[in-house]
Amino acid sequence: MRHLKSGRKLGRTKSHRQATLANIAAALIEHKSIMTTTPKAKEARGVVERLITFAKRGDLAARRQVLKTVRDKNLVTELFEKIAPKYEQRSGGYTRIVKIGRRPGDDAPMAIFELVGYEGIQAEKIEKKRQAREKKAEEKEKAKREKETEKAEPEPEEEKEKEKEEK
Numbered sequence: 001m002r003h004l005k006s007g008r009k010l011g012r013t014k015s016h017r018q019a020t021l022a023n024i025a026a027a028l029i030e031h032k033s034i035m036t037t038t039p040k041a042k043e044a045r046g047v048v049e050r051l052i053t054f055a056k057r058g059d060l061a062a063r064r065q066v067l068k069t070v071r072d073k074n075l076v077t078e079l080f081e082k083i084a085p086k087y088e089q090r091s092g093g094y095t096r097i098v099k100i101g102r103r104p105g106d107d108a109p110m111a112i113f114e115l116v117g118y119e120g121i122q123a124e125k126i127e128k129k130r131q132a133r134e135k136k137a138e139e140k141e142k143a144k145r146e147k148e149t150e151k152a153e154p155e156p157e158e159e160k161e162k163e164k165e166e167k
């Protein structure tokens with residue numbers, strides 16, 4: 001029985017799960033907004049919130065704690081110098097999870113995982129993809145209609161050729 005067991009296993013071993021959550025945290029620090037499955041986002045939320053809280057402290061020990069999880073020094077510098085000062089007056093709740101439906105391939109619940117104050121980055125990408133998809137569908141429909149009208153109305157040159165063949 002799983003009574004009082006906290007955390008999700010995400011179908012991974014302990015080391016794989018830790019690596020996955022560290023990679024999600026690094027991606028979120030780098031891009032400010034990412035798209036992932038809802039369970040992964042919910043599990044990574046605690047990791048990211050802890051990292052930002054360390055970054056708000058700003059001392060060397062906190063920087064080393066963050067480096068244990070996020071192994072990229074450039075991302076750690078960005079976290080300490082750009083992201084943490086933005087949350088100086090906030091005492092938690094640095095991230096937001098926005099559910100966006102299910103993934104077509106495997107029906108997994110998807111979510112946009114973003115830092116508060118950086119919203120809209122992922123939503124803009126999704127909107128651009130949607131508009132491109134609609135534009136492509138319109139062009140396809142237009143081409144289909146043009147093809148049908150060509151079949152329905154033979155061109156005058158074709159009519160003249162048919163008349164010559166009949167004579």
